[in-house]
Amino acid sequence: MKLLKIACALVLIAGLAACQNLLGPAATVTTYTVTYDGNGNSGGTAPSDGSTYPAGGSITVLANSGTLAKTGYTFSGWNSKADGSGTSYAPGVTFAMGTAAVTLYAV
Numbered sequence: 492m493k494l495l496k497i498a499c500a501l502v503l504i505a506g507l508a509a510c511q512n513l514l515g516p517a518a519t520v521t522t523y524t525v526t527y528d529g530n531g532n533s534g535g536t537a538p539s540d541g542s543t544y545p546a547g548g549s550i551t552v553l554a555n556s557g558t559l560a561k562t563g564y565t566f567s568g569w570n571s572k573a574d575g576s577g578t579s580y581a582p583g584v585t586f587a588m589g590t591a592a593v594t595l596y597a598v
Contacts, residue, residue: 521545523588523593524542525544525593529559529561529597530596530598532559535558536557544588547587548587550585550586550588551583552569552581552583552584559597566598567598568581568598571595572596575598
């Protein structure tokens with residue numbers, strides 16, 4: 492059977508799909524997003540990360556590129572909870588994506 496699968500793989504590479512049922516479905520990878528939230532900002536915009544990441548993928552935390560501002564506050568980074576009680580992340584650090592989408596709040 493293994494030899495048959497190898498032969499079918501070669502046939503598929505040649506552009507013929509006759510052996511697809513023997514090879515099984517293509518593997519899919521679930522990916523997740525990172526969203527940056529201004530957390531009540533009074534000016535500027537939160538950065539946008541247009542990438543998607545698989546579980547375990549490396550995320551580099553974005554900087555305050557949109558001149559995000561909040562009256563009476565100085566931007567100090569991002570946090571996994573809006574009230575700042577979660578995990579803090581400084582711009583430029585990396586962390587591994589978990590198995591759910593991530594929202595980072597300005598703090």
